[in-house]
Amino acid sequence: MIINHPLLGPRDSEEFVYLGSTDLIDRPTNWEKSAAAEDFYQYQYIRENIAGDIQELWYHEQGDQSWLIVTRNTLTHEIKNVEFAQDFSRAKGRGK
Amino acid sequence: MSKTHYSAFKVLKEALTGHKGWEPTWRDAEPKADGYDVIIVGGGGHGLATAYYLAKNHGITNVAVLERGWIGSGNVGRNTTIIRSNYLLPGNEPFYELSLQLWENLEQDLNYNAMISQRGIMNLIHSDAQRDAFIRRGNSMLFADAGCEYLEAKEVKERYPFLDMNNARFPIKAALAQPRGGTVRHDAVAWGYARGASDLGVDIIQNCEVTGFNIENGKCLGVQTTKGDIKANRVGVCVAGSSSRVMEKAGIKLPIESHVLQAFVTEGLKPVLDNVITFGAGHFYCSQSDKGGLVFGGDLDSYNSYAQRGNLPVVEDVCSGGMAIMPMIGRARLLRMWGGVMDMSMDGSPFIDSTEVKELFFNGGWCYGGFKATPASGYCYAHLLATDVPHEVATAYRLDRFRRGAMIDEKGVGPQPNLH
Numbered sequence: 001m002i003i004n005h006p007l008l009g010p011r012d013s014e015e016f017v018y019l020g021s022t023d024l025i026d027r028p029t030n031w032e033k034s035a036a037a038e039d040f041y042q043y044q045y046i047r048e049n050i051a052g053d054i055q056e057l058w059y060h061e062q063g064d065q066s067w068l069i070v071t072r073n074t075l076t077h078e079i080k081n082v083e084f085a086q087d088f089s090r091a092k093g094r095g096k
Numbered sequence: 097m098s099k100t101h102y103s104a105f106k107v108l109k110e111a112l113t114g115h116k117g118w119e120p121t122w123r124d125a126e127p128k129a130d131g132y133d134v135i136i137v138g139g140g141g142h143g144l145a146t147a148y149y150l151a152k153n154h155g156i157t158n159v160a161v162l163e164r165g166w167i168g169s170g171n172v173g174r175n176t177t178i179i180r181s182n183y184l185l186p187g188n189e190p191f192y193e194l195s196l197q198l199w200e201n202l203e204q205d206l207n208y209n210a211m212i213s214q215r216g217i218m219n220l221i222h223s224d225a226q227r228d229a230f231i232r233r234g235n236s237m238l239f240a241d242a243g244c245e246y247l248e249a250k251e252v253k254e255r256y257p258f259l260d261m262n263n264a265r266f267p268i269k270a271a272l273a274q275p276r277g278g279t280v281r282h283d284a285v286a287w288g289y290a291r292g293a294s295d296l297g298v299d300i301i302q303n304c305e306v307t308g309f310n311i312e313n314g315k316c317l318g319v320q321t322t323k324g325d326i327k328a329n330r331v332g333v334c335v336a337g338s339s340s341r342v343m344e345k346a347g348i349k350l351p352i353e354s355h356v357l358q359a360f361v362t363e364g365l366k367p368v369l370d371n372v373i374t375f376g377a378g379h380f381y382c383s384q385s386d387k388g389g390l391v392f393g394g395d396l397d398s399y400n401s402y403a404q405r406g407n408l409p410v411v412e413d414v415c416s417g418g419m420a421i422m423p424m425i426g427r428a429r430l431l432r433m434w435g436g437v438m439d440m441s442m443d444g445s446p447f448i449d450s451t452e453v454k455e456l457f458f459n460g461g462w463c464y465g466g467f468k469a470t471p472a473s474g475y476c477y478a479h480l481l482a483t484d485v486p487h488e489v490a491t492a493y494r495l496d497r498f499r500r501g502a503m504i505d506e507k508g509v510g511p512q513p514n515l516h
């Protein structure tokens with residue numbers, strides 16, 4: 001697979017480390033509340049595991065060490081969009 | 097219904113009478129209008145084994161196995177066929193040992209040649225730390241009566257002179273072997289269980305995809321399929337790589353990610369490898385099929401996937417693992433490669449459990465070790481479906497184990513499915 005890096009252009013997916021769905025960005029912030037155990041359980045262990053387009057986190061370890069959001073189809077491996085995780089995360093109102 | 101008893105006498109008789117007396121191995125069925133006691137979703141090894149043991153051990157014969165394509169078209173027909181019971185953790189080892197014992201008796205039980213070959217498996221050891229870890233594993237195997245053998249480098253070299261013992265990066269220091277491990281003809285497992293189940297009255301229904309569940313007041317009353325609705329008192333899902341997609345239709349989300357695993361076979365060679373050999377420093381496992389091809393595999397492709405094919409970097413990675421321990425493999429040409437979709441769980445261990453929906457049960461999360469589990473998976477799932485109680489060797493395989501902090505993480509890598 002070729003990942004079209006927003007700054008560095010087309011790069012072999014081998015240069016990246018795969019983490020998983022962008023759901024992993026939404027780490028619960030309510031750790032002091034009583035619902036926290038359940039929220040962390042859902043966050044850590046339960047997966048949507050979609051067959052189709054998913055947004056996922058790839059880390060460019062052997063490149064500029066940026067985190068990217070790749071929109072990819074899990075049925076065909078076709079990559080439809082690549083953007084910086086930072087922009088994605090900020091748009092969600094998170095710090096970084 | 098096929099009642100043909102296979103024997104040398106029958107082969108001879110058929111040879112002399114023009115092979116006109118053979119019957120289909122199992123009965124291809126259509127759904128019954130008034131439904132079933134139990135419906136099994138998924139006609140892979142585990143689904144067919146479950147149906148067989150439901151009928152044989154529990155006398156429940158009003159059973160249907162619903163398969164989306166043809167039986168054996170999933171992972172049971174795609175794997176590298178290695179069987180073993182060399183696990184470390186108490187939640188796993190007795191289960192896999194039961195499975196190996198069932199394999200040892202399977203051909204007699206089914207009257208079907210599954211080409212079970214206990215040629216042995218040898219896990220290579222490359223560092224002192226790994227030696228300690230493997231000796232610990234070996235002790236755990238001895239506790240479960242699984243048997244094992246520790247081999248010093250000298251003995252390993254005597255048995256397999258072609259191994260690169262003094263590889264600069266990963267020298268071979270020793271090995272842990274399980275002489276009872278080996279390989280099985282995978283397709284024959286699907287056909288043998290199908291035949292056994294069908295003979296006991298189970299309906300095997302192919303080209304019948306389950307598209308939804310009929311659930312009322314939290315209770316499952318049957319399934320919706322491409323052949324219409326089918327009623328059932330109880331439904332057992334057993335769809336391997338499709339677990340999340342199928343269970344989602346019952347509103348259940350799982351601690352599972354789907355990943356693709358590739359496998360490879362070379363052109364046919366003369367006998368060179370009479371054992372299963374695994375690399376301990378990278379991921380590579382290899383055996384030689386009866387046709388002579390070296391069958392081997394390695395790591396997952398590492399990204400989520402429902403495509404039954406992988407990418408080239410893993411091909412390179414697996415082959416370089418092979419080259420590191422048995423350089424002679426470089427002279428063989430690859431004949432075929434293929435992929436299968438694994439349901440990777442959050443701790444690398446499977447599930448055999450009831451669900452929050454009454455009368456709906458789940459079996460899955462087998463990662464890439466589910467072939468060896470086929471007999472015990474069917475045996476224990478049938479036990480649960482028939483008695484409502486988990487079988488004693490499968491009590492750890494519960495869906496809520498992450499909530500309880502009771503993971504069964506053989507590798508100790510945490511909730512990162514592509515690393516298990």
Ligand SMILES: Cc1cc2nc3c(=O)[nH]c(=O)nc-3n(C[C@H](O)[C@H](O)[C@H](O)COP(=O)(O)OP(=O)(O)OC[C@H]3O[C@@H](n4cnc5c(N)ncnc54)[C@H](O)[C@@H]3O)c2cc1C
Nearest residue numbers: 138140141142164170171172175176178306436466467468
């Ligand atoms: C390349 C590769 C190598 C492997 N090597 C090994 C090995 O050496 N040793 C080992 O122990 N394990 C190995 N495995 C793992 C093993 O093959 C699987 O864990 C095991 O086969 C899964 O169980 P199964 O046989 O029931 O799956 P499958 O054969 O995949 O059965 C599931 C069935 O469910 C059907 N299905 C899916 N959705 C629906 C639906 N909606 N309705 C009806 N039917 C449906 C599918 O069509 C499929 O036939 C390997 C797997 C792969 C891919």
